[in-house]
Amino acid sequence: MNYYAPQGGLPAQTDLTTDRAVFTEAYAVLPRGTMRDIVTSRLPFWDNTRLWVIARPLSGFAETFSQYIVEVAPGGGSTNPETDLTAEAVLFVVNGNITVTIDGSQHALTPGGYAFIPPGLDWTVHNHADTPCTFHWIRKAYERIDGIDVPDAFVTNETDVEGIPMPGTDGAWKTQRFADPDDVRHDMHVNIVSFQPGGVIPFPETHVMEHGLYILEGKAVYLLNKDWVEVQAGDFLWLRSFCPQACYAGGPGPFRYLLYKDVNRHPKLTL
Template identity: 70%
Template sequence: MTSYYAPKGGHPGQEQLLTDRAMFTEAYAVIPKGTMRDITTSFLPFWEGTRLWVIARPMTGFAETFSHYIMEVATDGGSDRAETDPTAEGVLFVVEGKVSLTVDGQTHEMTAGGYAYLPPQSGWTLRNRGSDAARFHWIRKAYQAVDGLDQPDVIVSSDADVAPTPMPGTDGKWATTRFVDPSDLRHDMHVTVVTFEPGAVIPFLETHVMEHGLYVLEGKAAYRLNQDWVEVEAGDYMWLRAFCPQACYAGGPGKFRYLLYKDVNRHMPLTLGR
C-alpha cells in the first residue's frame, strides 16, 4: 500500500544537536523534514483553521517560476476564497486526510494520493469535513497564456488511477506518473510523481532549463545536486534552479518516490524580469 509522508510540526527537545542536513547554495537547496516545525509555519488570508509551510517561492537569481506550500487544514477548516491571485494556476496533491474540493459547480472528495489541476480564475473552494487534520501540497504558478491556445481544463485525478509511464530502457525501474498529457501545450507546468525501484538510478547528470521542486513522498536515496551527493528521505525537499545538474541512486530497501514540479512548453523570455 502506498504511503505519503506528511509533516506534523512540533519542536525538537533542548537536548538536540544543532547540526542537520539543511543547505542552501547558489544552485540548489535541501530543506529536510526536520525544519518543518511549528515555528516555521505561515498563515494565509481567508483560510480558516489552516497553517502552512512555504518550502519554495520565486526568488530572483534562483528559481523564479513557482511557489510550493504544504497545507495543514484542521477539521471544519478551509477556504471559500482559496486563491486570491487571478493569474495563478495551481496543483493540489493530498498526502493525508480528506478534503472536499469544489470547482466548476462540482464537489470532489479527495483523499491521500488525490491530484487536482486548477486553472486561473477557477474560483475553487476547499473544506476539511473529516475528523482529522488534512495535509496537502499546493503548487502555484503565474499562468503564461499564449495567443491561439485555450486555457487548460480542470483535472481531478489520483495517484492510484494513473498508470506510471516507464522510462525507456529501464524495465520499469524508473517511472513517472503523469496527470497531464505531455503533448497538451496548453499546460505550462507539470506536476508528476516519480518512482524508483530499489537499485534504480538516473544514470547521467540531467542538466536542463526546467526549474524543479522535488518533495520526497516515500523512501530514501542518494541524490546528486550540482557537485554534491546528498542523502534524502521521506519528508525532505529539494529545490533546484535551472541547469542544476542532478542524478539519483535509489538504494532501497523500498521504493523511492517524489512529487516533482517543472515548468514546460513556453518560449524563454528575452528580456530579464519578464
C-alpha cells in the same frame, strides 16, 4: 500508498543543531526536520489552517513557482483560497480527506488525490472530516499564449494514473504523468517519479526546467550540482535551471517524489 506529511512540533533542547539543510547558488535542501511549528504561515481567508512555504520565487534563484504544504484542521478551509487571478494550481493530498469544489463541481480528495485548477476559476476547499488533512499546493502564474486555450480543470488520484517506465530501465524508473506531455496548453507539469531499489538516473540531467521535488516515500542519494546528498521521505529539494542532477535509490523500499517543472513556453527575454 504511504506518503510522508510533516507533524510540526519542536526538537528537544538536548538535540544537536546540525542537520542536512543547505542553500546554495544552484540548489536548496529543506530536510523534513526543518518543518516545525515556528516556521508555519497563515493565509488570508483560510480558517483553521497552517502551512509550510517550501518554495517561493526568489530573484536570481528559482523563479517560476511557489509550493506549500497545507494542514487543514477539522472544520477548516476557505471559500476564497486564491487571491491571484493569474495563478494556476495543483493540489496533491498526502494525509486525510478534503473536499474541493471547482467551478461548482464537488470532489472528495483522499490520499493520492490530485486536482489541477486553471487560473481565474472559482474554487473552495473544506475539511469536513474529524481529522486534519495535509496537501501540497503548487502555484504558478499561468503564461497565456494567443491562440492557445487555457487547460481544463481535472481531478484524479494517482492510483488511476499508470506509471510509464523510462526506456531501458525494466520498470526500475517510472513516471506518472498527470497531464499529457504533448498538450502545450499546460505550462507546468507536476508528476510522480518512482524508483525501485537500485534504480538510478544514470547521467547528470542538465536542463532548462527548474524543479521542486518533495520526497513522498523512501530514501536515496541525490546528485545536486557537484554534491551527492542523502535524502529521505519528507525532504524537499529545490533546483535551479541547469543544475546537474541524478539519483541512486538504495532501498529497502521504493523511492518516490512529487516533481514540479515548468514546460512548453519560450524563456522570457526581458524581466
